[in-house]
Amino acid sequence: MPVRAGLFVEGPPPALLAGHCRGCANHHFPRQPVCPYCSAETVDEVLLRGPGRLWVHTAVTAAPPGYEGEVPYGFGVVELPEGLRVVGRLTEAEPARLRPGQPMVLAVVPLHVDDEGREVLTYAFAPGDTEPRDR
Numbered sequence: 001m002p003v004r005a006g007l008f009v010e011g012p013p014p015a016l017l018a019g020h021c022r023g024c025a026n027h028h029f030p031r032q033p034v035c036p037y038c039s040a041e042t043v044d045e046v047l048l049r050g051p052g053r054l055w056v057h058t059a060v061t062a063a064p065p066g067y068e069g070e071v072p073y074g075f076g077v078v079e080l081p082e083g084l085r086v087v088g089r090l091t092e093a094e095p096a097r098l099r100p101g102q103p104m105v106l107a108v109v110p111l112h113v114d115d116e117g118r119e120v121l122t123y124a125f126a127p128g129d130t131e132p133r134d135r
């Protein structure tokens, strides 16, 4: 089950549930009922599948409060072809194996197993060899 409802669809193929504003044409993620750029209430839900390009990245080596998954894990920002920069987990935990600008594909990965034995899933970006389309 997803770590939070309304963030992504599992697929295949997986996709992020983003917002697209009819007023200013900007995308945002996660989707909000009101556009964060122009405050318009005309926000459509759109599925963004990538691939994107790695913008910045790091490794998280100490578990944040409340986090029950494994460390270390990769964390970074990926720019999607829609111009949206998405913050999220990376499947590659070793920073030296990643470089800014490289293609990244969307994935859905296990985060941890909850108290009732259910696998909790989240979205992540994985190194890929598919070049993002140009804007």
Ligand SMILES: [Zn+2]
Binding pocket: 021, 022, 023, 024, 025, 026, 035, 036, 037, 038, 039, 040
């Ligand atoms: Zn807007």
